Amino acid sequence: MIKNKTVLLLFLIVALAGFLRFWQLDKLPPGLYPDEAANGVNALQVLDNADFKVFYPENNGREGFFINLQALSVQVFGTTPWALRAVSALVGTLTILIFYFLLKELSAHIKKIEIFENLASTNFALLGAFLLAVNSWHIHFSRIGFRAITLPFLLSLAALFLLRAIRTRKTKEFIISGFWWGLGFYSYIGFRLAPLFGLVIFIFDSATWFLKKEVSFKKFLTQYIILGISVLITALPILGYFLSHPEDVSSRSSPISVFAAENPIIQLAISLGQTAIMFNLVGDWNWRHNAAGSSMLTYISGILFLVGILILIKAVIKSIKQKDLASSFPLVFVGAWFVVMLMPSFLTREGMPHALRSIGAIPAVIIFSTIGLVWIWKRFAANAKLAQKANFLLLIILVAISVENLHKYFIAWGQNEALPYAFRQDLTKIGDFLNAYDVSSGASQKYIIVNEYGVELNGIPVPSATIRFITGENPDIHYLKPEQLSQIQVDPENPIMVVFTAPNDSNLENELYKLFPSVQKIQEQIIYYKII
Incomplete structure (x- = not known):
């Protein structure tokens, strides 16, 4: 008993x-904080390449046990x-x-x-x-x-x-x-x-x-x-x-050690x-x-x-x-x-x-x-x-x-107003919007300008990780740094979408207008730019 x-x-x-x-x-x-999402990006790479690693060196390096478990979860439950x-x-x-x-x-x-x-x-x-x-x-x-x-x-x-x-x-x-x-x-x-x-x-x-x-x-x-x-x-x-x-x-x-x-x-x-x-x-x-x-x-x-x-x-x-x-x-x-x-x-x-x-x-x-x-x-x-x-x-x-x-x-x-930004809900909204945009509007190319700092994940600052994971590493989405703005390729037959990870960047916006005079600024669930 x-x-x-x-x-x-x-x-x-x-x-x-x-x-x-x-x-x-x-x-x-x-939302989904970029460090969490970086695990997700690695999980997608694991699933794509069937390559489970003991250590993932990106994003300052992370041991593999947890990420490999996450890969199995993503396989079952999605991005x-x-x-x-x-x-x-x-x-x-x-x-x-x-x-x-x-x-x-x-x-x-x-x-x-x-x-x-x-x-x-x-x-x-x-x-x-x-x-x-x-x-x-x-x-x-x-x-x-x-x-x-x-x-x-x-x-x-x-x-x-x-x-x-x-x-x-x-x-x-x-x-x-x-x-x-x-x-x-x-x-x-x-x-x-x-x-x-x-x-x-x-x-x-x-x-x-x-x-x-x-x-x-x-x-x-x-x-x-x-x-x-x-x-x-x-x-x-x-x-x-x-x-x-x-x-x-x-x-x-090493950089954060008391001995430094x-x-x-x-x-x-x-x-x-x-x-x-x-x-x-x-x-x-x-x-x-x-x-x-x-x-x-x-x-x-x-x-x-x-x-x-x-x-x-x-x-x-x-x-x-x-x-x-x-x-x-x-x-x-x-x-x-x-x-x-x-x-x-x-x-x-x-x-x-x-x-x-x-x-x-x-x-x-x-x-x-x-x-x-x-x-x-x-x-x-x-x-x-x-x-x-x-x-x-x-x-x-x-x-x-x-x-x-x-x-x-x-x-x-849990009810504090600081949480949405602490977990970068803004980036999650961008990812969700891009997924919805795909369904409604077809194959427009999209460019994400990562206009904020962070350690790099596959050559792109880690704030991009949230969008990359939410969109499942969509091949129609391209990631650029601000200095790479000129690499945007205009398609005469289809509009191009441009999104800044940190919106309301007036300097970057002016650069975009200089390069593409026909650009339109649109505000819906997120702020984005359309190049026609």
Whole structure:
């Protein structure tokens, strides 16, 4: 009966997570940001050439796992923003399920802390899964077509099987864990620091082995060597790519590194401070990443997060006094995950604090919050006056957390007037208009003048990517830079359409009139020019 109840609750939590990540995904976020669309352009190229890559060097370089999944989605659902973002929503939803099993495995270690010795592992895991399911930070990136959402998913899998391997000492668990660690290198640049987290766990496990010696040293060391080999074999294709293309290893991170600053130490201190306050005080200012400036955690979640940290620190201090190494493992595990996965953020100096680069820390943040919540729940239950109402009070807290997070994402952020431009809805409208124009007016040639800056995607600034993807790389649509305006070829028999990605550019408009005196400016759903 208890098992069936647990399965039902887990199903409901995962279903809720899926609903929150897929609901109105075709409308929110609005538009399609060029970085998302660049993935889509690569996905179209994959489908055209049947060439799935481990790394896509365009647009500052992106690992291939997510883009290859998006290619499969585009194959099924077409060239729509939904097709790109549905992959994120699916990965985000599956992360909740994996996170449940991770917490269930971790609870065996948390029970070694005196105040949690009677903790039911399923309760702990269900509460943590629920907190992640409704967390606005995780929901946010589960609804955007950025590859970063695969990091918490794959790292949770790697950590889950590493914990299983440590508990069971079965070689197959080490092999499976190694596979997920290796696959993580195909996810997001931040995963490249994840081995530091794994190294901390190995060192702690080595210290535990030295004290207990439950298995032979040969078996202990051999299993970790096997894990390393599993990682290496899985990651070999992308490692081979980087060996042959070393310029792509740091193409994205080098210019924004704190070590590129005039005074790296001061810059590192500033970045650390900005990262430290992002959870409870001032968060990411980028509207694509967050309700600008609001803390990454809502009020109640933020308090639980701090309580959880304090509880684990207190447990470690006590374990040191009692020389009980096992009780300090939860803080070592969660703390190492938290710090290492914040490094991709605080080792940079651009756009700080940075919610996207910190995405790998979300599971650790939720574990801290879950520990804080369980501690408060236990305190209620231990109080004679509150014991009978403990479960009701827990329910009230969960409802309040849900309301806070859903209000933040769907209302405070989702209804803000800054979103259409943040996700370049104007470019999406151009793509939609061109598709409709094709249907109604036939084979007119169209020229898109990309009169804004950006890294280049196949020789054209990346803002063009949104239009390229929405129109399915239509061969009748040509993309030019402003200085290439003279390359427009007039067709005496058919009108030519010209569209600026950034409209109302008077200088560029004057140049167009000089080259083509017969041009007409037309404003419908978009502003465009017709050369007759």
